[in-house]
Amino acid sequence: MTDFTPTPADRFTFGLWTVGNTGRDPFGEPTRAPLSAPYIVQKLAQLGAYGVNLHDNDLVPIDASAAERDRIVADFRQALSDHGLVVPMATTNLFSDPAFKDGAFTSADAHVRAYALQKTMRSMDLGAELGAHTYVFWGGREGTEVDAGGKLLSALGWFRDSLNFLAEYSESQGYGYRFALEPKPNEPRADIFLPTVGSALGFIGTLDRPELFGVNPEFAHETMAGLNFAHAVAQALDAGKLFHIDLNDQKMSRFDQDLRFGSENLKGAFTLVKLLEDSGYDGPLHFDAHALRTEDEAGVWAFARGCMRTYLILKEKARQFNADPGIQAALAEYHRTDDELAALSRFTPENAAALKDRTFDRAALGGRGLGLEHLDQLTNDLLFGIR
Ligand code: GLT
Numbered sequence: 001m002t003d004f005t006p007t008p009a010d011r012f013t014f015g016l017w018t019v020g021n022t023g024r025d026p027f028g029e030p031t032r033a034p035l036s037a038p039y040i041v042q043k044l045a046q047l048g049a050y051g052v053n054l055h056d057n058d059l060v061p062i063d064a065s066a067a068e069r070d071r072i073v074a075d076f077r078q079a080l081s082d083h084g085l086v087v088p089m090a091t092t093n094l095f096s097d098p099a100f101k102d103g104a105f106t107s108a109d110a111h112v113r114a115y116a117l118q119k120t121m122r123s124m125d126l127g128a129e130l131g132a133h134t135y136v137f138w139g140g141r142e143g144t145e146v147d148a149g150g151k152l153l154s155a156l157g158w159f160r161d162s163l164n165f166l167a168e169y170s171e172s173q174g175y176g177y178r179f180a181l182e183p184k185p186n187e188p189r190a191d192i193f194l195p196t197v198g199s200a201l202g203f204i205g206t207l208d209r210p211e212l213f214g215v216n217p218e219f220a221h222e223t224m225a226g227l228n229f230a231h232a233v234a235q236a237l238d239a240g241k242l243f244h245i246d247l248n249d250q251k252m253s254r255f256d257q258d259l260r261f262g263s264e265n266l267k268g269a270f271t272l273v274k275l276l277e278d279s280g281y282d283g284p285l286h287f288d289a290h291a292l293r294t295e296d297e298a299g300v301w302a303f304a305r306g307c308m309r310t311y312l313i314l315k316e317k318a319r320q321f322n323a324d325p326g327i328q329a330a331l332a333e334y335h336r337t338d339d340e341l342a343a344l345s346r347f348t349p350e351n352a353a354a355l356k357d358r359t360f361d362r363a364a365l366g367g368r369g370l371g372l373e374h375l376d377q378l379t380n381d382l383l384f385g386i387r
């Protein structure tokens, strides 16, 4: 029995922007003081995290001189090596600066698009210097309010050209990045391009180097769209495209809440953890969430501990689920198999003919109870801790 205390072997990561969130929202000023990057590294290491991820400007202010940049990066690298944390993922802030108010790679202004490429290349240099192998593209401002602007088709073309350029840049520098597109349906734009995991997967197939691109699905983002996150993750896994994952929680169809993992939809969180663990996903488990605005610094670390603890408890629940004889019996009942029909369902002209001639008892198929009420209650009992 474990006490659910994480270790680096659990591969938990946080963004500098997550535990560093100061509680600012569109209606209110910060409620917490900023924390320095080296201090965040120290605290996360003490809590048992594996790594820390960042946007370029989480670490280096956008207007820093070259000398300031080098000093800040050196201090950060020192903290990483002092505390044994790694940087598995890096990304670019292409949403805060007013230059990106109408998008970065999909701005209708060629100057903005070119600046976005420049900023991203520099940020990729920084990520590579810190050892990152995954590079995330969250297109926060890549969208519209006014579709009369007429850029729907061109925007996708500009986006594609930019991603193709940046993949070539990575390869030419020998960075070996794998790129992960992070979909979101809206906020901060009224509509964001590539709004769901399915959209991103479809788009990847149109890129020059699709093998370098996958997705970074976020629990909150699919849930905002009214979708089932585990279904989206399953599709990404099925496509071999789950390059990274953003774990958090969210009440359906509301603004992006980035709640502590498992705090709102426990069963959805369980389904997700079981899916990730059963699938053998071995990438980082990144919490893209932040403490509530009501919290002080102690609340921030309680939040971070809670994210990891909930994941580990649900991982143990998934193990119990797979080992529980009653649950396994219910599953066996539900998954009716038939070797003869399985063989017949592999296409040959003979099998097709035989299948067409076969008689099925349609009424019996429709009348068969599947036992899902029973299975679901067993699952609840397991999660309640009484099995
Ligand atoms: C921003 C956003 C997240 C993205 C981050 C990566 S930044 O906080 O809300 O979902 O993952 O750019």
Ligand code: MN
Binding pocket: 218, 220, 221, 256, 257, 258, 288
């Ligand atoms: Mn979010």
Ligand code: MN
Binding pocket: 138, 182, 218, 246, 288
């Ligand atoms: Mn995210």
